[in-house]
Amino acid sequence: MQYRQVPKNGDSLSVLGFGAMRLPTRRGRIDEERASRQIRSAIDAGVNYIDTAFMYGESERILGDVLKDGYREKVKLATKLPPWHLTKPEDMETILNDQLKKLQTDHIDYYLLHSLDANNWKKLLDFGVFEFLEKAKAAGKIINIGFSFHGDRKTFKEIIDSYDWVFCQIQYNFIDENTQAGKDGLLYAASKNIAVIVMEPLRGGMLTQKIPDDAKKIYTSAKIKRSPAEWALRWVLNHPEVTVVLSGMNDELHIAENITTCEDAFAGVMTPDELSIVEEVKGIYLRLMKVGCTGCAYCMPCPFGVNIPQCLSFYNQYHMAGNRMMTRGMYGIQLMGGLGGTPAHASLCRNCGKCVSLCPQHIPIPDELKKASKNLDGLRTRALIPIIRMIFSRRKIND
Ligand code: SF4
Ligand code: SF4
Structure with missing residues (x-):
């Protein structure tokens, strides 16, 4: 494993951090045994930075158990304070104490203000967040203070300049080089000796699953064969x-592949030819992508049952991947109850607006769902559903 130093405290962090946001699931629940095996084996392979958050469902509680048997001492543990859960200043301490309890630890190594943008930032300032952070630090409950960010670049710089942060966390990947904090923000933070943790390096799977055909051709024709x-x-x-890149890992093969990649993915070693391959692929994505959803699910649950991230993922897939009929068929199965289950498709949106302020990507969700619905909820998908049912019932008989 390759390690990089945090400028302000000298900590040596593995360049691959384990993001515990998308732990493996089984029948709709987190598969705790499998998650434990995955996280412990990553730590055994040298990963020493584990990231979770109050709002990642059961993740903090599960990590508390996973990090028993000496694993807690092997890692730097990061978790986050959710601004949108606060109704009064005292809630900050209540939440931190709850996090320490769930994580079964007496301190958080890297504590972040979660998903800052201009609105959240103002709310935290009004609640006296610095006083809370300093008090928690003096009590030894948190060690290093940082923030994660999903706002605009001007706000990012304002936040960077407002405190002696040890680290920050930004969304950064080859299609987000110029969105949110972007490369400009990355360089700005680094110029102030602030360690930068990168989230969404694969953009919630968009850069690795259902790859546009033209992008596949570029990867396939490259001299160096890489996934x-x-x-x-x-x-x-x-x-x-970049100090650490967080990957929300939940598949053993992907974990092993990422660990191998991080052994020798040193800074500044990509050749101009390699960089131009990525640049070409980026151009294809930016041309085809309809909506910048990362699948984080912060907008969920929808009171009317819409599975927002899946609807938007299918919408992108419809425009990016080759086979539109297949995309419609899968949408019919998964989101329109084609094989039973509760429908969760785009046209169920009632435009109540509840989800809009929760989206860190600032996506106008109801508008995008309307467009997705036009492409995917219509007669052509509905006509496919009986065919899909027939295929699946035949399969059952044949099985
Ligand atoms: S605006 Fe639509 S998708 Fe968003 S919460 Fe309301 S009904 Fe659900
Ligand atoms: S719509 Fe926004 S909040 Fe919802 S999953 Fe996508 S990026 Fe996350």
Whole structure:
């Protein structure tokens, strides 16, 4: 494993951090045994930075158990304070104490203000967040203070300049080089000796699953054979300003592949030819992508049952992947109850607006769902559903 130093405290962090946001599931629940095996084996392979958050469902509680048997001492543990859960200043301490209890630890090594943008930032300032952070630090409950960010670049710089942060966490990958904090923000933070943790290096799977055909051709014709995940991770780690790249891992093969990639994905080693391959792929994505959803599910649950991230993922897939009929068929199965289950398709949106302020990507969700619905909820998908049912019932008989 390759390690990079945090400028302000000298900590040596593995360049690959384990993001515990998308732990493996089984029958709709987190598969705790499998998650434990995955996280412990990653730590055994040298990963020493584990990231979770109050709002990642059961993740903090599960990590508390996973990090028993000496694993807690092997890692730096990061978790986050959710601004949108606060109704009064005292809630900050209540939440931190709850996090320490769930994580079964007496301190958080890296504590972040979660998903800051202009609105959240103002709310935290009004609640006296610095006083809370300093008090928690003096009590030894938190060690290093940082923030994660999903706002605009001007706000990012304002936040960077407002406190002596040890680290920050930004969304960064080859299609987000110029969105949110972007490369400009990355360089700005690094110029202030602030360690930068990168999230969404694979953009919630968009850069590795259902790859546009033209992008596949570019990868296939490249002299060096690499998986799309490897290209994307190497691109992020090629930046010397990046300290850790977080990957929300839940598949043993992907974990092993990422660990291998991170062994020698040193900063500044990608050649101009390699960089131009990524640049070409990026151009294809930016041309085809309809909506910048990362699948984080912060907008969920929808009171009317819409599975927002899945609807938007299918919408992108419809425009990016080759076979539109297949995309419609899968949408019919998964979101329109084609094989039973509760419908969760785009046209169920009643435009109540509840989800809009929760989206860190600032996506106008109801508008995008309307467009997705036009492409995917219509007669052509509905006509496919009986065919899909027939195919599946035949399969059952044949099985
Ligand atoms: S605006 Fe639509 S998708 Fe968003 S919460 Fe309301 S009904 Fe659900
Ligand atoms: S719509 Fe926004 S909040 Fe919802 S999953 Fe996508 S990026 Fe996350």
